[in-house]
Amino acid sequence: MPASHQTAEGARPRRRADAERSIARILDAAVHALTTDPDASMAEIARRAGVVRATIYVHFPTREALLEAVTDRALAEAAAAIASAQPDRGDADEALARVVQTTWHTLGRYHALVAINTRQHGHAELQAKHHGVLAALQPLIERGQRDGRFRADVPAAWHLSMLLALMHAASGELHAGNVTDADAEPALVDTILGAVRGAVDDGARLGRWVRRRRRPGGPPRGRRSPRAAAASGSAPSFSVAATASVRPR
Secondary structure: OOHHHHHHHHHHHHHHHHHHHHHHHHHHHHOOOOOOHOOHHEEEEEEEEOOOHHHHHOOOHHHHHHHHHHHHHHHHHHHHHHHHOOOOOHHHHHHHHHHHHHHHHHHHOOOOHHHHHHHHHHHHHHHHHOOHHHHHHHHHHHHHHHHHHOOOOOOHHHHHHHHHHHHHHHHHHHOOOOOOOOHHHHHHHHHHHHHHHOOOHHHHHHHHHHHHHHOOOOOOOOOHHHHHHHHOOOOOOOOOOOOOOOOOO
16 A cells, blocks of 8 residues: 555544544533623634634534534533433432432533523424433333322423423523522422422322313303312312422432
8 A cells, every 4th residue: 555545544533533622622612602602703712712713614604503513512411411310210209300410510511502592492493402301301200100209190291391491491590690509409409309299199180170170061260269279178289399309319
């Protein structure tokens, strides 16, 4: 084999490695830049990455493509965090608490990105982007429903949608400075557990009570509020946050 051909063959892996390192630097720089300025320009991201702007455009033709790549990285890290939390170990509620805590820690440097994606994308788009992450959590939710630890009167997909919405809401509150990280994490864990457990029996009874009132021929509407009915004993009292806190062992 000619020496020139061998040299060319050996140069290809080095170029790929150089390109991968360049992409990693650009993605890291984008995360840091967006944390301080959600509208950070490509030029600013290039400056932080230590590359010329043309180098960014080689890998990411548009700012939207760069944001998509950063989002893909964040979701990959979230999926890895879920797996590391061992969602199939222990009781379902303890496993979910462990998963939420681990994922929240991973989300730490992506709160600005969550805010950008929430602002730019609708519900269907966000669900599609998070499909892999939600699919990884579905067996845990379904296990909790079978075991009677999570409400089974609503689909697992409902629980997953609420979990995603609550994670994003907590991220938004933290990013806006309305809550500290020390307060956000336990509040998020308790709220998610309260939502999926829903005081399982009371939550199921309340759901049936609401559906009965919506059926033709059911009790007349408008006479009493659910709170008044609950006080009189004709409907269960229910609060998504009124559950005991569960911490992973």
